[in-house]
Amino acid sequence: MVSPKYHRVEFGSTLVRALHGPTTTDPYEEHMTVNTQPVADRPDPRAFGLPVVEQDQIPDELRSLVAGVRSLVEAVADTEADPATLAEVDETVRALTDRIATGPRQVGTMVRRTMADGTDELGTITNIVAGPTNPAAPPLELERVEGGVQGTVTLSTTYQGPPGLVHGGWIAALLDQAVGSASGVETSPGLTAKLEVNYRNPTPLFTPLEVTGKVVRTERRKVYVSGWIRANGQVTAEAEALMIRVPMEEG
Numbered sequence: 001m002v003s004p005k006y007h008r009v010e011f012g013s014t015l016v017r018a019l020h021g022p023t024t025t026d027p028y029e030e031h032m033t034v035n036t037q038p039v040a041d042r043p044d045p046r047a048f049g050l051p052v053v054e055q056d057q058i059p060d061e062l063r064s065l066v067a068g069v070r071s072l073v074e075a076v077a078d079t080e081a082d083p084a085t086l087a088e089v090d091e092t093v094r095a096l097t098d099r100i101a102t103g104p105r106q107v108g109t110m111v112r113r114t115m116a117d118g119t120d121e122l123g124t125i126t127n128i129v130a131g132p133t134n135p136a137a138p139p140l141e142l143e144r145v146e147g148g149v150q151g152t153v154t155l156s157t158t159y160q161g162p163p164g165l166v167h168g169g170w171i172a173a174l175l176d177q178a179v180g181s182a183s184g185v186e187t188s189p190g191l192t193a194k195l196e197v198n199y200r201n202p203t204p205l206f207t208p209l210e211v212t213g214k215v216v217r218t219e220r221r222k223v224y225v226s227g228w229i230r231a232n233g234q235v236t237a238e239a240e241a242l243m244i245r246v247p248m249e250e251g
């Protein structure tokens, strides 16, 4: 179990409860299993009042909508349609937004997914890099490899910084996710205390990017992790990170 002395995370969810009330109702609860069984050797988000949704229980209709909205964002970012068409689409989108807004899901809602090798991973359901219900997430799907995790993602124009290239902040975000996930599956989940990124070569848009995180060594709660992004086999960015694991109760 997670130690109650982990005040910062505990305070975070207490704050969430203070802001949003003791939300136990999830708009998708009818369609998704909210797991209530504690996990023995891992921090249990439910100890902090955070619901856990199983990723394979997310309705196909929501997955499809998320992908559709992602395409919409790309189309909007690059549209050169005439003003009359823009006004018409704007009105439609606003009407659709009103129709779908069911109120916020509880902040901190977690999702559990099972990687190809059977490893379970917990993350927030709207995680900006990997969250399965977040249309703003690319999403980066990581799988277990020896010593860590790896995944491939292709970013389009909505992640642009310099012309034709991925924004440096997003490069750091991808690496943060990879080192955090590597640390989480190889040891236990934690927070990033330090992330140093070296931008070695331009990271191109519209090109499959291989994102890797590997644990280098562990000292008590400190986990040292390296990360890389490769495009066409060439390293474009690398990271050295320090993750601090959420403390577990002794014994």
Ligand SMILES: CCCCCCCC/C=C\CCCCCCCC(=O)SCCNC(=O)CCNC(=O)[C@H](O)C(C)(C)COP(=O)(O)OP(=O)(O)OC[C@H]1O[C@@H](n2cnc3c(N)ncnc32)[C@H](O)[C@@H]1OP(=O)(O)O
Binding pocket: 002, 008, 009, 043, 044, 045, 046, 048, 122, 123, 124, 176, 177, 178, 180, 181, 184, 189, 190, 191, 192, 193, 194, 220, 221, 222, 242, 244, 246
């Ligand atoms: C129940 C559910 C909870 C789950 C939570 C995790 C879920 C993850 C799930 C799935 C993973 C998916 C992937 C996610 C990827 C994204 C990750 C992010 O983006 S994280 C957001 C950005 N990071 C922050 O906002 C941290 C802000 N900083 C803090 O909150 C604290 O500073 C924290 C937790 C990092 C450390 O605070 P302390 O009080 O817990 O730990 P102290 O006792 O100070 O340090 C422990 C050891 O670490 C060293 N240390 C701490 N910070 C250091 C630093 N910056 N540089 C060097 N050493 C440091 C200390 O010197 C100490 O070392 P010695 O054991 O004594 O040798």
